[in-house]
Amino acid sequence: MSEQRLTARIAIVTVSDRASRGEYEDKGGPGAEEWLRGVVTSPVQIDRHIVPDGRDTVATKLRELADGGADLILVTGGTGPAPRDLTPEAVFDVAERELPGFGEEMRRASLAEVPTAILSRQTAVTRGASLIITIPGKPAAIATCLDAVFAAVPYCLDLMGAARIETDPARIKAFRPKGK
Ligand SMILES: Nc1ncnc2c1ncn2[C@@H]1O[C@H](COP(=O)(O)OP(=O)(O)OP(=O)(O)O)[C@@H](O)[C@H]1O
Numbered sequence: 001m002s003e004q005r006l007t008a009r010i011a012i013v014t015v016s017d018r019a020s021r022g023e024y025e026d027k028g029g030p031g032a033e034e035w036l037r038g039v040v041t042s043p044v045q046i047d048r049h050i051v052p053d054g055r056d057t058v059a060t061k062l063r064e065l066a067d068g069g070a071d072l073i074l075v076t077g078g079t080g081p082a083p084r085d086l087t088p089e090a091v092f093d094v095a096e097r098e099l100p101g102f103g104e105e106m107r108r109a110s111l112a113e114v115p116t117a118i119l120s121r122q123t124a125v126t127r128g129a130s131l132i133i134t135i136p137g138k139p140a141a142i143a144t145c146l147d148a149v150f151a152a153v154p155y156c157l158d159l160m161g162a163a164r165i166e167t168d169p170a171r172i173k174a175f176r177p178k179g180k
Protein backbone atom coordinates (compact mmCIF):
# COMPACT_ATOMS: atom_id res chain seq x y z
CA MET A 1 0.00 0.00 0.00
CA SER A 2 3.02 2.34 0.38
CA GLU A 3 3.16 2.72 -3.42
CA GLN A 4 -0.22 4.42 -3.58
CA ARG A 5 -0.49 7.58 -5.71
CA LEU A 6 -1.22 10.63 -3.63
CA THR A 7 -3.28 12.66 -6.10
CA ALA A 8 -6.56 10.93 -6.76
CA ARG A 9 -8.21 11.30 -10.12
CA ILE A 10 -11.99 11.50 -9.86
CA ALA A 11 -14.34 11.73 -12.82
CA ILE A 12 -17.99 12.75 -12.61
CA VAL A 13 -20.25 11.69 -15.47
CA THR A 14 -23.71 13.23 -15.83
CA VAL A 15 -25.96 11.01 -17.93
CA SER A 16 -28.86 13.08 -19.27
CA ASP A 17 -30.33 13.62 -22.72
CA ARG A 18 -31.54 17.09 -21.93
CA ALA A 19 -28.51 18.32 -19.98
CA SER A 20 -26.24 17.01 -22.77
CA ARG A 21 -28.24 19.06 -25.30
CA GLY A 22 -28.13 22.14 -23.10
CA GLU A 23 -31.93 22.11 -22.56
CA TYR A 24 -31.40 22.41 -18.85
CA GLU A 25 -28.41 23.29 -16.76
CA ASP A 26 -26.62 20.26 -15.34
CA LYS A 27 -26.88 20.50 -11.58
CA GLY A 28 -25.80 16.92 -10.87
CA GLY A 29 -22.17 17.21 -12.03
CA PRO A 30 -21.46 20.47 -10.19
CA GLY A 31 -23.33 19.17 -7.14
CA ALA A 32 -21.22 16.04 -6.99
CA GLU A 33 -18.03 18.07 -7.41
CA GLU A 34 -19.03 20.44 -4.62
CA TRP A 35 -19.81 17.48 -2.34
CA LEU A 36 -16.40 15.91 -3.07
CA ARG A 37 -14.49 19.15 -2.58
CA GLY A 38 -16.15 19.53 0.81
CA VAL A 39 -15.21 16.01 1.89
CA VAL A 40 -11.91 14.94 0.30
CA THR A 41 -8.96 16.63 2.01
CA SER A 42 -6.10 14.94 0.11
CA PRO A 43 -4.93 16.16 -3.33
CA VAL A 44 -7.53 15.46 -5.96
CA GLN A 45 -8.12 16.19 -9.62
CA ILE A 46 -11.80 16.28 -10.53
CA ASP A 47 -13.07 16.28 -14.14
CA ARG A 48 -16.68 16.53 -15.23
CA HIS A 49 -18.32 15.03 -18.30
CA ILE A 50 -21.86 15.02 -19.72
CA VAL A 51 -23.15 12.30 -22.04
CA PRO A 52 -26.62 11.52 -23.41
CA ASP A 53 -28.46 8.49 -22.06
CA GLY A 54 -27.61 5.24 -23.84
CA ARG A 55 -25.80 1.99 -23.33
CA ASP A 56 -23.02 2.77 -25.82
CA THR A 57 -22.58 6.46 -24.95
CA VAL A 58 -22.17 5.66 -21.27
CA ALA A 59 -20.06 2.50 -21.71
CA THR A 60 -17.68 4.26 -24.12
CA LYS A 61 -17.16 7.13 -21.70
CA LEU A 62 -16.65 4.78 -18.73
CA ARG A 63 -14.08 2.69 -20.61
CA GLU A 64 -12.21 5.85 -21.63
CA LEU A 65 -12.13 7.17 -18.07
CA ALA A 66 -11.32 3.92 -16.28
CA ASP A 67 -8.65 2.86 -18.75
CA GLY A 68 -7.28 6.41 -18.66
CA GLY A 69 -6.53 6.07 -14.95
CA ALA A 70 -9.52 7.46 -13.03
CA ASP A 71 -9.52 6.14 -9.47
CA LEU A 72 -13.16 6.92 -8.82
CA ILE A 73 -15.94 7.53 -11.33
CA LEU A 74 -19.29 8.89 -10.13
CA VAL A 75 -22.09 8.48 -12.64
CA THR A 76 -25.32 10.38 -12.09
CA GLY A 77 -28.55 9.63 -13.97
CA GLY A 78 -30.11 6.94 -16.09
CA THR A 79 -30.50 4.37 -13.31
CA GLY A 80 -34.30 4.15 -13.42
CA PRO A 81 -36.80 2.01 -15.34
CA ALA A 82 -37.60 4.40 -18.26
CA PRO A 83 -36.74 3.12 -21.76
CA ARG A 84 -33.72 5.46 -22.09
CA ASP A 85 -32.38 4.66 -18.59
CA LEU A 86 -29.52 2.36 -19.57
CA THR A 87 -26.76 3.38 -17.19
CA PRO A 88 -26.74 0.02 -15.32
CA GLU A 89 -26.53 -1.92 -18.59
CA ALA A 90 -23.56 0.24 -19.66
CA VAL A 91 -21.91 -0.14 -16.28
CA PHE A 92 -22.17 -3.94 -16.45
CA ASP A 93 -20.78 -3.87 -20.01
CA VAL A 94 -17.53 -2.41 -18.64
CA ALA A 95 -17.54 -3.97 -15.16
CA GLU A 96 -15.18 -6.62 -13.90
CA ARG A 97 -16.78 -7.05 -10.46
CA GLU A 98 -19.91 -5.76 -8.75
CA LEU A 99 -20.00 -4.37 -5.20
CA PRO A 100 -23.75 -4.69 -4.58
CA GLY A 101 -23.59 -3.30 -1.04
CA PHE A 102 -23.22 0.22 -2.42
CA GLY A 103 -26.57 0.09 -4.21
CA GLU A 104 -28.27 -1.58 -1.26
CA GLU A 105 -27.11 1.07 1.19
CA MET A 106 -27.76 4.05 -1.11
CA ARG A 107 -31.30 2.83 -1.79
CA ARG A 108 -31.89 2.24 1.91
CA ALA A 109 -30.82 5.81 2.72
CA SER A 110 -32.86 7.25 -0.17
CA LEU A 111 -35.97 5.29 0.81
CA ALA A 112 -36.05 7.23 4.06
CA GLU A 113 -36.61 10.34 1.91
CA VAL A 114 -38.65 9.20 -1.09
CA PRO A 115 -40.59 5.98 -1.82
CA THR A 116 -39.55 6.04 -5.48
CA ALA A 117 -35.93 5.41 -4.41
CA ILE A 118 -36.78 1.76 -5.03
CA LEU A 119 -36.91 2.56 -8.77
CA SER A 120 -33.18 3.21 -8.98
CA ARG A 121 -30.97 0.35 -10.13
CA GLN A 122 -27.89 2.12 -8.78
CA THR A 123 -24.85 0.02 -7.87
CA ALA A 124 -21.03 0.10 -7.86
CA VAL A 125 -18.55 -1.91 -9.91
CA THR A 126 -14.83 -2.13 -10.48
CA ARG A 127 -12.88 -2.00 -13.72
CA GLY A 128 -9.14 -2.44 -13.14
CA ALA A 129 -8.20 0.03 -10.41
CA SER A 130 -11.27 2.21 -11.00
CA LEU A 131 -14.29 2.22 -8.74
CA ILE A 132 -17.49 3.22 -10.56
CA ILE A 133 -20.45 4.30 -8.42
CA THR A 134 -23.81 5.12 -9.95
CA ILE A 135 -26.32 7.47 -8.35
CA PRO A 136 -29.76 8.72 -9.44
CA GLY A 137 -30.06 11.83 -11.63
CA LYS A 138 -32.02 13.99 -9.20
CA PRO A 139 -29.42 16.43 -7.87
CA ALA A 140 -30.80 16.00 -4.33
CA ALA A 141 -29.87 12.31 -4.45
CA ILE A 142 -26.16 13.07 -4.56
CA ALA A 143 -25.66 14.03 -0.93
CA THR A 144 -28.05 11.36 0.33
CA CYS A 145 -26.26 8.61 -1.55
CA LEU A 146 -22.67 9.74 -1.05
CA ASP A 147 -23.25 10.47 2.65
CA ALA A 148 -24.51 6.87 2.98
CA VAL A 149 -21.57 5.03 1.42
CA PHE A 150 -18.50 7.25 1.16
CA ALA A 151 -16.96 6.09 4.46
CA ALA A 152 -16.15 2.81 2.70
CA VAL A 153 -14.68 4.37 -0.45
CA PRO A 154 -11.11 5.20 0.71
CA TYR A 155 -10.41 1.67 1.94
CA CYS A 156 -12.05 0.22 -1.15
CA LEU A 157 -9.63 2.26 -3.29
CA ASP A 158 -6.72 1.07 -1.09
CA LEU A 159 -7.70 -2.55 -1.66
CA MET A 160 -8.04 -1.99 -5.39
CA GLY A 161 -4.57 -0.42 -5.70
CA ALA A 162 -6.01 2.99 -6.59
CA ALA A 163 -4.95 6.35 -5.13
CA ARG A 164 -5.13 7.01 -1.40
CA ILE A 165 -7.73 9.53 -0.34
CA GLU A 166 -8.34 11.19 2.99
CA THR A 167 -11.61 12.72 4.15
CA ASP A 168 -12.67 15.45 6.56
CA PRO A 169 -13.85 13.40 9.55
CA ALA A 170 -16.38 16.11 10.42
CA ARG A 171 -18.16 15.26 7.14
CA ILE A 172 -17.27 11.61 6.45
CA LYS A 173 -15.27 9.45 8.83
CA ALA A 174 -13.46 7.10 6.46
CA PHE A 175 -13.12 3.60 7.86
CA ARG A 176 -9.79 1.84 7.50
CA PRO A 177 -8.96 -1.20 9.63
CA LYS A 178 -6.36 -0.35 12.28
CA GLY A 179 -2.85 0.17 10.97
CA LYS A 180 -3.88 0.79 7.34
N1 LIG B 1 -28.10 16.44 -14.26
C1 LIG B 1 -29.23 17.04 -13.87
N2 LIG B 1 -29.24 18.37 -13.61
C2 LIG B 1 -30.36 18.99 -13.18
N3 LIG B 1 -31.53 18.35 -13.01
C3 LIG B 1 -31.57 17.04 -13.26
C4 LIG B 1 -30.43 16.31 -13.71
N4 LIG B 1 -30.78 15.02 -13.90
C5 LIG B 1 -32.07 14.96 -13.57
N5 LIG B 1 -32.55 16.17 -13.19
C6 LIG B 1 -33.90 16.50 -12.76
O1 LIG B 1 -34.53 15.35 -12.27
C7 LIG B 1 -35.67 15.02 -13.07
C8 LIG B 1 -35.77 13.53 -13.18
O2 LIG B 1 -34.54 12.98 -13.60
P1 LIG B 1 -34.48 11.93 -14.77
O3 LIG B 1 -33.10 11.38 -14.85
O4 LIG B 1 -35.63 10.99 -14.67
O5 LIG B 1 -34.66 12.92 -15.96
P2 LIG B 1 -35.01 12.60 -17.43
O6 LIG B 1 -36.36 13.12 -17.68
O7 LIG B 1 -34.69 11.17 -17.76
O8 LIG B 1 -33.92 13.56 -18.05
P3 LIG B 1 -33.22 13.48 -19.46
O9 LIG B 1 -34.29 13.40 -20.48
O10 LIG B 1 -32.46 14.76 -19.53
O11 LIG B 1 -32.28 12.32 -19.45
C9 LIG B 1 -35.43 15.74 -14.40
O12 LIG B 1 -36.61 16.00 -15.08
C10 LIG B 1 -34.72 16.99 -13.92
O13 LIG B 1 -35.67 17.91 -13.43
Ligand SMILES: Nc1nc2c(c(=O)[nH]1)N[C@H]1C(S)=C(S)[C@@H](COP(=O)(O)O)O[C@H]1N2
Nearest residue numbers: 077078079080110116117120136137138141
Ligand atom coordinates in the same frame (compact mmCIF):
# COMPACT_ATOMS: atom_id res chain seq x y z
N1 LIG C 1 -32.17 10.06 -2.91
C1 LIG C 1 -32.99 9.97 -3.97
N2 LIG C 1 -33.03 8.81 -4.63
C2 LIG C 1 -33.84 8.69 -5.72
C3 LIG C 1 -34.66 9.76 -6.15
C4 LIG C 1 -34.58 10.98 -5.41
O1 LIG C 1 -35.24 11.98 -5.73
N3 LIG C 1 -33.72 11.04 -4.33
N4 LIG C 1 -35.46 9.61 -7.23
C5 LIG C 1 -35.87 8.25 -7.55
C6 LIG C 1 -36.51 8.16 -8.86
S1 LIG C 1 -37.98 9.02 -9.02
C7 LIG C 1 -36.02 7.41 -9.88
S2 LIG C 1 -36.92 7.20 -11.32
C8 LIG C 1 -34.76 6.69 -9.75
C9 LIG C 1 -33.89 6.67 -10.98
O2 LIG C 1 -33.46 7.98 -11.32
P1 LIG C 1 -32.48 8.22 -12.55
O3 LIG C 1 -33.08 7.50 -13.75
O4 LIG C 1 -32.44 9.69 -12.72
O5 LIG C 1 -31.13 7.65 -12.23
O6 LIG C 1 -34.01 7.19 -8.65
C10 LIG C 1 -34.75 7.23 -7.45
N5 LIG C 1 -33.87 7.51 -6.37
